[in-house]
Amino acid sequence: MAGVASRVERFSGFSDEAIQFFLELQAEQSRAWFKAHQDDFMRVCRRPLELLMFELHERLVDVYPTLSEVEPHFFRIQRDTRFSKDKAPYKTNVAADLPIRPRREGEDQHTTPGLYLSFGLDGEFVAIGAWHMSPAVLARYRGLLDDRRRGAEIKSIADRLQGEGWELGSMEKLKRVPPPYRQDHPCADLLKHKGLAMSIQPQEGISATAAFADWAESHLRAAAPMVHWIDRHLAPSPSGRGLG
Numbered sequence: 001m002a003g004v005a006s007r008v009e010r011f012s013g014f015s016d017e018a019i020q021f022f023l024e025l026q027a028e029q030s031r032a033w034f035k036a037h038q039d040d041f042m043r044v045c046r047r048p049l050e051l052l053m054f055e056l057h058e059r060l061v062d063v064y065p066t067l068s069e070v071e072p073h074f075f076r077i078q079r080d081t082r083f084s085k086d087k088a089p090y091k092t093n094v095a096a097d098l099p100i101r102p103r104r105e106g107e108d109q110h111t112t113p114g115l116y117l118s119f120g121l122d123g124e125f126v127a128i129g130a131w132h133m134s135p136a137v138l139a140r141y142r143g144l145l146d147d148r149r150r151g152a153e154i155k156s157i158a159d160r161l162q163g164e165g166w167e168l169g170s171m172e173k174l175k176r177v178p179p180p181y182r183q184d185h186p187c188a189d190l191l192k193h194k195g196l197a198m199s200i201q202p203q204e205g206i207s208a209t210a211a212f213a214d215w216a217e218s219h220l221r222a223a224a225p226m227v228h229w230i231d232r233h234l235a236p237s238p239s240g241r242g243l244g
Contacts, residue, residue, distance in 0.1 A: 138195075
């Protein structure tokens with residue numbers, strides 16, 4: 001239903017009310033306060049995010065064809081505090097991700113390449129890639145980086161995106177190039193990461209306008225070669241028997 005509604009009601013930007021809501025939530029961090037203001041959260045934060053993600057879903061299906069087989073996933077505003085020293089119950093941002101295709105048999109959820117968007121006090125950006133890789137996928141990835149042709153291919157893509165303002169990242173990054181690879185390896189920086197993701201922040205003010213959708217679409221299109229490289233080289237085969 002939400003996808004149908006999004007074709008009538010269009011994303012027009014995140015309002016100043018959304019930022020004000022997050023500032024008050026940050027100050028309160030109270031379940032009672034959030035429950036009393038939950039309707040405001042849904043109206044000024046969650047609904048604009050839904051509209052934006054469904055709009056991007058429609059716009060990007062030509063460059064990511066298997067988007068037609070998936071739906072956006074919207075993260076909870078509640079924080080998981082079980083293993084955190086910070087016991088604040090709520091995040092001060094809204095976020096969603098969109099895998100580029102359905103997860104395959106035997107595939108770790110963190111290594112299905114996808115698109116990600118965040119808005120709020122905890123970060124305002126779009127991102128792509130695989131934030132974390134399982135040990136088996138990471139070993140294959142490092143082997144590809146050490147391959148002269150394939151390593152040069154993904155390094156060229158990463159270098160181009162960094163030149164356009166994207167930042168390389170992952171859940172974990174080593175301080176040194178892992179053995180057996182040499183410290184001056186051509187792909188040294190990529191080898192240090194235990195994932196392959198990139199993010200970019202919008203210029204100030206654009207997220208408050210409908211043009212944020214245009215900005216996000218443009219950058220997610222530009223990043224498609226990296227997403228497709230990850231999917232082509234690191235995903236399990238469609239049959240589920242090993243990596244493709």
